[in-house]
Amino acid sequence: MVKTAKKNKIHEQLTPKTVVIKIAKWFLILFFGIYTLFPLVWLFVTSLKTNAEYFDNPFSLPAVIQFQNYVNAFSQANLGRMIINSITVSVIATFINIMAAAMASYAISRFQFKGKEAIFAMFSAGVMVPLNALMVPYFTIFSRAGLLDSLNSLRILYAAIGLPMSVFIVRGFMDSFPREIEEAAYVDGCGFYGRFLRIVLPLTKTGLVTAATFQFLTCWNEFVYANLLTSSPATKTIQIGIRYFTNQFTTDYVSMYAAIVIAIIPSIIGYMLFQEQIISGLTSGAVKG
Structure with missing residues (x-):
């Protein structure tokens, strides 16, 4: 009985509707997470570059980290x-x-x-x-x-x-x-x-x-x-x-x-x-x- 209940529960969770809802939920979470964190990460990475590298390509990684x-x-x-x-x-x-x-x-x-x-x-x-x-x-x-x-x-x-x-x-x-x-x-x-x-x-x-x-x-x-x-x-x-x-x-x-x-x-x-x-x-x- 317990195994049957578990199988039914798993089957209910894997319906097309629940799968679409989960995908949409995680897509929104990842989207807003990236939307929030990307400016901070970009700001930190850019602060380790030279001005020449910044003007050449604002989204590139620093060739040499500039803690100066x-x-x-x-x-x-x-x-x-x-x-x-x-x-x-x-x-x-x-x-x-x-x-x-x-x-x-x-x-x-x-x-x-x-x-x-x-x-x-x-x-x-x-x-x-x-x-x-x-x-x-x-x-x-x-x-x-x-x-x-x-x-x-x-x-x-x-x-x-x-x-x-x-x-x-x-x-x-x-x-x-x-x-x-x-x-x-x-x-x-x-x-x-x-x-x-x-x-x-x-x-x-x-x-x-x-x-x-x-x-x-x-x-x-x-x-x-x-x-x-x-x-x-x-x-x-x-x-x-x-x-x-x-x-x-x-x-x-x-x-x-x-x-x-x-x-x-x-x-x-x-x-x-x-x-x-x-x-x-x-x-x-x-x-x-």
């Missing part, structure tokens, strides 16, 4: 300092953003007061506002505050513009967090700050990590406001450094591509480290029950 392009990327554009600037800006802005989003989400989720949903709607509406439309107001504000050409301006700005998305993500996890756990902690004598710091934050860390990852990637890859609010080499970020390989007459493409590879490595590493939390966070926030 990466040395040039650091020496010509001072990428080391810019990487440190990007790391400090992204980490500090992400920390401020997540703490503010966690407190705002907790208040909106747990307390009952007039205008609660209106406040949340205002936060959510911020996701739809194009950031480039606010360049003049932001520039005026930081100019009058005396924060132009300062990394603090980027830290404050990035922490603020990421709040709508972070609050939108974290609030969903706060809503699904059981109130009974907080009530039990309250009965045991745990105060407000103790409940928030020792219970709520650790048990909603999946949502916090999800929001923090998106916030960090946004800060790391942001170009427009980094170019608008900073001017001296000491305050430039890695995204601005990529421009240094282009001038009025020539462009060192291979060194620029090497700088781009260096710039995207932290994003890839960050996603690889937290991909499980990101995926589980997005799927957990998508289903309520």
